[in-house]
Amino acid sequence: MGSYVPSTDKERQQMLNAIGLDSFSELYKDVPGEMYLKGGLNLPAGMSELEVRRNISAMADKNTVFETILRGAGAYDHVIPSIVSYIPAKEEFLTAYTPYQAEMSQGILQSIFEYQTMMCELTGMDVSNASVYDGATAAAEAAAMCRDRKRTVTLISGASHPDTIQTVKTYCYGKNSELKVVPVKDGKTDIDALKKMLTDDVAGVYIQQPNFFGIFENADEIGEAVHTAGAAYIMGCNPIALGIMKTPRESGADIAVGEAQPLGMPLGFGGPYLGYMTSTDKYMRKLPGRIVGETVDANGKRAYVLSLQAREQHIRREKASSNICSNEALCAFTAGLYLSVMGAKGLADVATQSMSKAHYLASKLCEIPGVSLKYSGEFFHEFVTVIPKAGKVLSALQSNGILGGLNIDGDILWCATEKVSKAELDKAVSVVKEVLA
Amino acid sequence: MELIFEKSVSGRGCSILPACDVETASLPANLSREEPPVLPEMAEVDISRHYTELCGNVHGVNSGFYPLGSCTMKYNPRIDEEMAALPGFTCIHPLAPTDSVKGCKAVFDTAKKYLLEIFGMDDCTFQPAAGAHGEFTGVMLIKKYHESRGDADRRTKIIVPDSAHGTNPATASMCGYTVVNVPSASDGCVDLEALKEVLGEDTAGLMLTNPNTVGIFDKNILEITRRVHEAGGLCYYDGANLNAIMGIVRPGDMGFDCIHSNLHKTFATPHGGGGPGAGVVGCKDFLAKFLPKSALMDGEDALQVRSFSGNFLVVVKALAYIMTLGKEGVTEAAQNAVLNANYLMSRIKGTFKPAFDRICMHEFVLDLSGYKEETGVSALDVAKTLIDYGMHPPTMYFPLIVHEALMLEPTETESKENLDKAAEVFRKLYKLGFDDPEYMKAAPHHAQIARPDEVQAARNPVLRWSKND
Structure with a gap:
């Protein structure tokens, strides 16, 4: 049996005796006898470290690690610099709790303050929180920030990630507030339909940029319509795209959110990921979750603390707008580290290369008879093709070690990042060509 | 410490990517940002040293004693990290074809089987990313249940004891419920008379942790859950304190209908300075049909609380931990957590x-109200003085029903001599409060910083660094 309990049997007996007891069972005398688990748990016997390594490695070996990944749809395979994998594994950071005691947590607090600054820089916003669970919950929390007594309805673009739509829907359902999905036209939010839906009970409008189909929305025009109607404007932005893309602030957004997994986190079968949230000053005190602020200590030295806590559940209890406490701190730390390693130039390079490879892949695929772009709009690093025999194409790619795009009702949503080489893209295209020949 | 921005030197950087090997695409002007973001420009060596410096100003459970009550700061085994870092897990796309992710399925299935056995539940979801997120998911199950019975309109109240963690009432409110706070009895347990009074046709459910937040197992638990059920409500188990009882008694056998468990507490996954955690939610069969799904992965119009399937890599760590402990080890951990708390007390x-x-x-609460009256030294002052002794302070001023509270949870991974040393520090500080209270009121004296001015931080918020400062 494996164990992490250091005390020996002899010490345990000494400790029991010191508190006036003879056996462990006396510690549990409040547990009613009929409930007591007789015969113990139905679990296998414990294992040594070597056995655990063997067993779990065998599970990992059952998965296919694709050499080339051309699938995104909310989870992106970018290059993770070596130092970005290494530093977050340092035990001090890894094994600390939320930095409640500022006097012994300055390292964590400062790293969050730096992360907040970087996210403000990326989005053009004034304030950032310390993170939420992922991009979908960030959208849901942002929708809650916009609602008040008079304005209770949330609008979400149908061109958003399906998981984001469903998560926002669940959170709205929880609060008994209404969510309406804005229709999609040619792979983009239908602005005419949106304008008609902007009644005076609409609190906030969420769009994704670039959207689920990879297309850039007319974000400025949407923002104007939303503000004219007196609602708040939430943009869910890909943080890599923000290396080169117009910021949500420049497009008029009040709140920017998104999935920051591309900033140094592995695919990891879906998590842990990182939800970022930034806003203009006006929404500062409505942001959910932890926020780190700068102050001075009793000796006038610069110091960092968890700040604006009057917003949070441990003070406001049922009056708090969110229950979040634990977030994704180590992922935020990783994102800050990633952005420091890449710098503005490196990030722009990642964005440009991802976009360039996606455009190269799109142009090569569209040379194949029967394959064409489904939508006409400008796209970033994802695009949808109309393609015959999508299922067959994807299986053929899989047998060649390539994870192809995502099958959406017979069309394929492709993604390319800076990580794939021209040779890999050419190979993928030749496999597709062969299937469709 | 300097901020990373203050160490930045224009023109420096790291070399990560090769030149682009395809024709460069660029954004049209109307889609391009006006100015690049201001990010650090650093050589890799300086980045490494910056973060190493930050690390020197962090106290993790693997650095030293961390008796933060209600947070179960047990040792985080390295093997669990190694397993979660296997490329066979980290490189897997959440939307990869089913036949290519059999290993991920094996992890989820095995972890599920073991956890359900420990919970005494029938089904579970790994979607929630933290405890509070699990609470939200669990109470949403309750909401769906009442809705499915056409009973949602009248069942509008969730009962929460006044000793509960703040997330409980905040969760109930996020789920659209009115919160009914019930006072605790003098022993910190649920006051049965008070409970009877608030139960009725408007009861949707009860949220409870057992052992409760003062570290006592509520021996009336079967009567409590029975009464809630008789009123037509459901019982939600907040698993924050599961570490005390795993392998001894099961929430499912106490009469609870659903539960969340913090894998980052009970199952030894690290807390990462505030996350990521994982808040698996278990439930009885009759609630299983309401468990959340992913719209994209499962194509269902069901509850969904975040994207994809959850914090998978955290689940890998918890699985490695449970496999290590096994049948006897899980129980042994709980017993020793309880023994250590009693011994320290x-x-x-x-x-x-x-x-x-x-x-x-597994934890106990000290009441320093009398001590504060005698010496003028508060629970906060004692906590801050502990920092000078290299010990993370206990949870302060919680639960709210105890004044000047310090809540200590040593966990099972502390040795007898560590507990002896910690107790010695507490005894010493007790005396110091009488001898030199002013010293304690100004503590810490040897920490990274002295006490920060939190009032100024809230009044004049500085929440980011700016180039012009």
């Missing part, structure tokens, strides 16, 4: 006063 006794002088579970 007994060693402190005679100085600071336990709020409840009886056998406790």
